[in-house]
Amino acid sequence: xxxxxxxxxxxxxxxxxxxxxxxxxxxxxxxxxxxxxxxxxxxxxxxxxxxxxxxxxxxxxxxxxxxxxxxxxxxxxxxxxxxxxxxxxxxxxxxxxxxxxxxxxxxxxxxxxxxxxxxxxxxxxxxxxxxxxxxxxxxxxxxxxxxxxxxxxxxxxxxxxxxxxxxxxxxxxxxxxxxxxxxxxxxxxxxxxxxxxxxxxxxxxxxxxxxxxxxxxxxxxxxxxxxxxxxxxxxxxxxxxxxxxxxxxxxxxxxxxxxxxxxxxxxxxxxxxxxxxxxxxxxxxxxxxxxxxxxxxxxxxxxxxxxxxxxxxxxxxxxxxxxxxxxxxxxxxxxxxxxxxxxxxxxxxxxxxxxxxxxxxxxxxxxxxxxxxxxxxxxxxxxxxxxxxxxxxxxxxxxxxxxxxxxxxxxxxxxxxxxxxxxxxxxxxxxxxxxxxxxxxxxxxxxxxxxxxxxxxxxxxxxxxxxxxxxxxxxxxxxxxxxxxxxxxxxxxxxx
Numbered sequence: 001x002x003x004x005x006x007x008x009x010x011x012x013x014x015x016x017x018x019x020x021x022x023x024x025x026x027x028x029x030x031x032x033x034x035x036x037x038x039x040x041x042x043x044x045x046x047x048x049x050x051x052x053x054x055x056x057x058x059x060x061x062x063x064x065x066x067x068x069x070x071x072x073x074x075x076x077x078x079x080x081x082x083x084x085x086x087x088x089x090x091x092x093x094x095x096x097x098x099x100x101x102x103x104x105x106x107x108x109x110x111x112x113x114x115x116x117x118x119x120x121x122x123x124x125x126x127x128x129x130x131x132x133x134x135x136x137x138x139x140x141x142x143x144x145x146x147x148x149x150x151x152x153x154x155x156x157x158x159x160x161x162x163x164x165x166x167x168x169x170x171x172x173x174x175x176x177x178x179x180x181x182x183x184x185x186x187x188x189x190x191x192x193x194x195x196x197x198x199x200x201x202x203x204x205x206x207x208x209x210x211x212x213x214x215x216x217x218x219x220x221x222x223x224x225x226x227x228x229x230x231x232x233x234x235x236x237x238x239x240x241x242x243x244x245x246x247x248x249x250x251x252x253x254x255x256x257x258x259x260x261x262x263x264x265x266x267x268x269x270x271x272x273x274x275x276x277x278x279x280x281x282x283x284x285x286x287x288x289x290x291x292x293x294x295x296x297x298x299x300x301x302x303x304x305x306x307x308x309x310x311x312x313x314x315x316x317x318x319x320x321x322x323x324x325x326x327x328x329x330x331x332x333x334x335x336x337x338x339x340x341x342x343x344x345x346x347x348x349x350x351x352x353x354x355x356x357x358x359x360x361x362x363x364x365x366x367x368x369x370x371x372x373x374x375x376x377x378x379x380x381x382x383x384x385x386x387x388x389x390x391x392x393x394x395x396x397x398x399x400x401x402x403x404x405x406x407x408x409x410x411x412x413x414x415x416x417x418x419x420x421x422x423x424x425x426x427x428x429x430x431x432x433x434x435x436x437x438x439x440x441x442x443x444x445x446x447x448x449x450x451x452x453x454x455x456x457x458x459x460x461x462x463x464x465x466x467x468x469x470x471x472x473x474x475x476x477x478x479x480x481x482x483x484x485x486x487x488x489x490x491x492x493x494x495x496x
Contacts, residue, residue: 005073006447007063007237009056010244010440011081011165013102018059019437020067021444023453025120025463027437029067033059038099043106045495046099049087052165058230071234077173077227078241078447080248080439081165083188086137088144088151088162090211094176096267097160098148100168105186108139115162120206127193129279129288129300133322136190137164139225142207158212164189167215168243173239174233177381180223181215184247185291194279194290197298218242219293220251220443221450241447246270247292248442250301252435253407254464255291256457261395261403264438265410266354271302271307272390283398285354286391294351295363295444295457302399304353304391309384310412312346316380322373325413333378333417339482341366343489344379351494354394359495366489381415385422386486392426405429409438423470425479430470 005028010017015034022028033055038046064071071249084103088094101107112132115124124132134140141162145151154160163171170361186192191207191214193200199214218224220243224235243251250272253262258276263269266355274291279300282288291301308315313329314323323329343365347350350358364376388406395405405428412418413432423430435441445463448454454463473477 003073004075004453005069006078006241006444006453007060007074008078008080008241008440008444008447009060010245010437010443011052011056011079011249013082013085013104016056016059017440018056018063019440020063020069021441023448025397025441025444028069029063030437030491031062031066032111032199045102045105047085047102048102049096049168050088052100052286053169060232060326061487066229069415071237074237075453076241076447076451077237078443079166079239079241080237080245080443081167081169083244083246084135084137086140086162086164086189087168088141088160089168089171090154091159091161092176097151097154098144101143102259103135105140106134107143108134111142124190124203125281127195127203128190129187129194129282130190131287132190136188138190138203138207141244145208152208155210155213158210158473160213161215162213163215166244170239170242173227174225175228175230179215180224181216182218182220182242183290183298184220184244185242186217187290188244194288194300212294213319219296220446221294223450232249237456238451240450241443243292243443243446246272246303248446249409249438250274250442251292252431252438252442252464253409253444254461255407256299258315259399259401259404260407261392262407264411265310265384265408265412267309267311267314269306269354269388270303271306271395272303272427273392273399273401275300275302275401278397283354283355283394286394292446294449302395304395306363306387306391307489308346309353309387310410311348312380312383313412315346315348316377323377328375329381330415332374333381336372336374336378337416339382340368340371340375341485342371342375342379343397343485344376344383345489345493346383347493351410351490354390355490355494357494357496360493361363363489363493365492366485381418384418385425386414386483388422389425389483403428405431407431407433409433419468419470420473423472424474425483427472427476427479432467432469433464434467437487
């Protein structure tokens with residue numbers, strides 16, 4: 001076993017993992033500690049930052065103990081985190097003034113509505129690449145300032161700071177010495193100018209925030225600081241390799257060149273395409289973000305999010321009770337020669353990018369007397385691939401890039417039928433890399449660059465192995481016919 005290891009903190013929406021990777025990118029051991037979800041009222045979601053840090057410490061202690069890893073073997077601590085979730089805390093005491101506002105929280109919706117009505121949409125997009133939406137951090141921060149007693153006064157006096165969960169953990173691990181974030185996380189706050197690469201004073205003013213509150217923004221492979229010697233670490237260890245989770249997954253998939261794309265198949269899906277070193281205005285329904293900053297270079301991305309991909313299969317199993325488990329979907333889909341003109345549009349909570357129709361609802365269409373259960377299941381799997389094609393077609397058209405391949409991760413990538421159909425409908429290679437814990441792995445990659453474990457991005461290509469590569473097997477005529485059927489099905493559920 002390698003003596004040089006990287007400890008990655010993977011701080012997600014539901015819990016925090018501590019994962020140890022060796023210098024070949026293999027997982028040595030992992031431990032997970034879940035934290036509470038708070039719902040003060042409908043559509044509001046909060047986390048307790050203090051609890052998150054306590055659970056982070058427990059996960060770190062457990063993974064070191066269970067793996068019998070000595071502190072001397074840990075060369076760096078890397079961090080991957082849930083994006084957009086944000087907190088405000090006291091600069092000196094380190095005490096949060098309120099719970100963290102989670103990316104899922106909709107309490108900023110009213111503020112977003114006002115900002116749009118006041119004509120700020122174009123200004124916000126021209127600076128941040130983002131749409132005005134409570135999904136991003138800014139309106140959550142404004143809510144805390146406007147609704148928690150004494151916070152405005154303390155902020156004006158320079159006593160408070162804000163940050164996403166990476167900033168919070170770095171601040172706590174360094175004993176309050178470092179208040180910093182990376183470019184990927186900063187770009188998701190709706191406060192950071194991705195063109196000028198700085199916190200935007202006009203946007204901060206709009207939210208009632210102060211520049212003094214914002215964290216320093218660093219490259220992901222920079223040394224952010226050292227861990228404090230205390231109840232977790234018995235020596236100082238450099239903190240390096242900091243990225244938002246979706247960006248870290250892109251990095252783990254080695255999407256370092258313009259035109260390279262990744263799809264993460266989870267409950268929903270995050271689709272990202274590297275658009276190079278110059279930001280572009282995103283097409284309607286997508287956003288532009290900083291993908292990552294590494295080796296003194298910034299790469300930009302188009303990103304789109306789909307509400308229901310893997311969750312479509314969960315619905316078939318748990319709610320519709322059409323199949324007994326997710327694995328059965330592959331066998332059934334392969335048991336019929338085609339979809340028999342059956343299409344499913346999984347708009348259970350509306351249509352996400354690129355349609356953004358929250359009022360749309362799911363449908364199964366095209367059923368005939370000879371329609372079987374297998375056709376419906378096959379249509380559900382095909383719907384996942386169609387939705388990803390919707391986004392990638394939009395991205396490649398806008399960026400003027402031809403898609404050569406897409407790299408994929410997540411549980412549904414084990415489904416051979418889905419991966420083959422994804423390749424067929426895209427007319428592109430689909431590469432399933434043998435990447436375990438993609439977000440944590442990407443952060444560990446950046447951390448390894450930070451300490452010189454790997455010298456450059458080219459060396460990282462040698463670390464990741466490919467599990468399988470799928471190539472398209474259908475004709476252009478069949479592809480067009482299938483996709484036209486999908487577009488017709490989507491149009492039938494759209495409300496605008």
